[in-house]
Amino acid sequence: AESxxxxxxxxxxxxxxxxxxxxxxxxxxxxxxxxxxxxHFGLNRQSSRVASPRRSVAEQYDNSVSSWNRLxxxxxxxxxxxxxxxxxxxxxxxxxxxxxxxxxxPIVNAVDTFYVGRxxxxxxxxxxxxxxxxxxxxxxxxxxxxxxxxPVVARAIGEEKWDEARDRVCESMFLCNVLGGIGSLILIxxxxxxxxMVLPKSGTxxxxxxxxxxxxxxxxxxxxxxxxxxFAAYNGMLNTVTPLKVTLTTNLINMILDPLFIxxxxxxxxxxxxxxxxxxxxxxxxxxxxAAATSVSETISSxxxxxxxxxxxxxxxxRLLKPPSLKALIPLIQGGLAxxxxxxxxxxxxxxxxxxxxxxxxxxxxxxxxxxxxxxxSLGVVAHLGIQATAASMVSSARAIGGNSAGRExxxxxxxxxxxxxxxxxxxQYFLLPTITPLFSPLPEVIEAVKGPAAISSFIHLVxxxxxxxxGTLLGLGAYKxxxxxxxxxxxxxxxxxxxxxxxx
Numbered sequence: 001a002e003s004x005x006x007x008x009x010x011x012x013x014x015x016x017x018x019x020x021x022x023x024x025x026x027x028x029x030x031x032x033x034x035x036x037x038x039x040h041f042g043l044n045r046q047s048s049r050v051a052s053p054r055r056s057v058a059e060q061y062d063n064s065v066s067s068w069n070r071l072x073x074x075x076x077x078x079x080x081x082x083x084x085x086x087x088x089x090x091x092x093x094x095x096x097x098x099x100x101x102x103x104x105x106p107i108v109n110a111v112d113t114f115y116v117g118r119x120x121x122x123x124x125x126x127x128x129x130x131x132x133x134x135x136x137x138x139x140x141x142x143x144x145x146x147x148x149x150x151p152v153v154a155r156a157i158g159e160e161k162w163d164e165a166r167d168r169v170c171e172s173m174f175l176c177n178v179l180g181g182i183g184s185l186i187l188i189x190x191x192x193x194x195x196x197m198v199l200p201k202s203g204t205x206x207x208x209x210x211x212x213x214x215x216x217x218x219x220x221x222x223x224x225x226x227x228x229x230x231f232a233a234y235n236g237m238l239n240t241v242t243p244l245k246v247t248l249t250t251n252l253i254n255m256i257l258d259p260l261f262i263x264x265x266x267x268x269x270x271x272x273x274x275x276x277x278x279x280x281x282x283x284x285x286x287x288x289x290x291a292a293a294t295s296v297s298e299t300i301s302s303x304x305x306x307x308x309x310x311x312x313x314x315x316x317x318x319r320l321l322k323p324p325s326l327k328a329l330i331p332l333i334q335g336g337l338a339x340x341x342x343x344x345x346x347x348x349x350x351x352x353x354x355x356x357x358x359x360x361x362x363x364x365x366x367x368x369x370x371x372x373x374x375x376x377x378s379l380g381v382v383a384h385l386g387i388q389a390t391a392a393s394m395v396s397s398a399r400a401i402g403g404n405s406a407g408r409e410x411x412x413x414x415x416x417x418x419x420x421x422x423x424x425x426x427x428x429q430y431f432l433l434p435t436i437t438p439l440f441s442p443l444p445e446v447i448e449a450v451k452g453p454a455a456i457s458s459f460i461h462l463v464x465x466x467x468x469x470x471x472g473t474l475l476g477l478g479a480y481k482x483x484x485x486x487x488x489x490x491x492x493x494x495x496x497x498x499x500x501x502x503x504x505x
Contacts (some may be wrong), residue, residue, distance in 0.1 A: 230305025391472025422465020
């Protein structure tokens with residue numbers, strides 16, 4: 001029975017690995033078409049500043065496209081004195097702060113899980129996993145806006161069109177206000193209905209923990225979207241140090257608030273007139289306190305980003321509340337719908353996997369193990385997201401300044417870094433698992449259930465290194481439709497295996 005339970009917990013990750021491998025075939029497609037120059041893949045868009053004649057098909061498929069020399073050139077270059085060349089330095093200067101910035105969030109989430117785990121209740125961990133999955137399902141349906149903001153801003157700044165960059169940032173933030181407000185209201189008003197996406201009907205015990213957690217987490221929806229737009233705008237300016245400072249500051253606040261909100265600040269003077277909030281702070285919110293701490297830190301982060309962007313003259317407060325014209329929104333909506341389709345596709349896969357994990361056993365051990373596995377896996381994924389964000393901004397900026405050849409060289413080099421990163425993460429996570437896993441839960445049964453899935457997830461990073469570099473390149477090219485189609489193929493293969501093969505385990 002224990003073996004069968006472990007295999008069922010492994011199954012969502014096995015399917016995710018298979019789907020990600022299919023997704024990785026885009027890398028071979030890039031090698032054969034030259035990444036940027038194939039008119040049949042929608043990748044022949046020209047910068048307004050760089051006018052290059054249309055090349056013949058023979059020229060597009062010349063030996064430079066998929067030669068051994070091009071593969072070698074994608075690797076980091078060291079001079080005789082051991083120094084990196086200019087492009088490598090620029091990639092690392094953009095990528096490393098971006099990775100650190102993105103990595104702070106899952107590390108703080110891991111700290112949340114650490115404190116919730118100190119409650120020594122598997123149901124609390126299972127509820128945290130379910131509520132976070134529901135929150136991010138709704139969040140990522142609106143997070144397509146920050147995804148396309150970075151390459152758009154990078155292209156406008158590369159072409160020295162600062163007014164256009166300001167317009168795109170303000171339009172994106174206005175839509176984030178609207179969509180974030182709607183998402184927050186849904187999660188606050190109907191938490192049980194939303195949680196039913198993940199929790200089975202038998203999960204009433206988990207539901208009691210998950211509802212207050214999701215409600216408190218929902219207050220951070222709108223601020224989180226605004227912060228993501230601010231991060232994307234700075235990433236488009238190839239300034240990744242400022243967002244890192246903001247993230248470190250606000251997440252430090254989160255880590256300080258976690259134990260205070262979860263376990264309480266101690267008993268104060270008794271008073272019949274004490275407010276509900278003060279009373280809750282004294283006693284602690286339990287597992288939901290982690291959600292409250294996160295929402296407070298995200299609100300502070302959004303206020304800092306808005307203030308910084310006002311200083312940069314990329315935001316006007318009046319524009320954040322004033323609806324832009326439909327004509328101005330059409331390009332953003334067209335690109336956004338394709339990214340929205342992609343986000344929805346990925347969310348279907350993750351919600352189904354989380355629901356299966358919650359239904360495996362009523363004790364909450366399997367669900368807790370699944371949540372911890374995804375926490376460990378996400379620590380590596382954010383490093384890949386740093387590669388993705390770097391590719392999206394730098395490829396777009398390079399094309400705007402130096403044309404397709406500069407964009408192709410930048411994309412090739414980022415692919416090389418993505419491949420190296422994937423190998424480092426796969427080996428590192430696998431050998432660190434015995435040390436990392438006990439930090440999330442002291443319960444022996446949960447630790448044992450984590451071992452298998454976490455080991456499998458470590459080797460998915462080998463494929464992710466190339467996949468995320470490819471996704472970032474497509475974002476930098478504005479090929480949103482192609483990216484959505486690739487992800488749809490991935491989901492089709494995932495669903496076929498998931499629903500037809502699950503019962504055989």
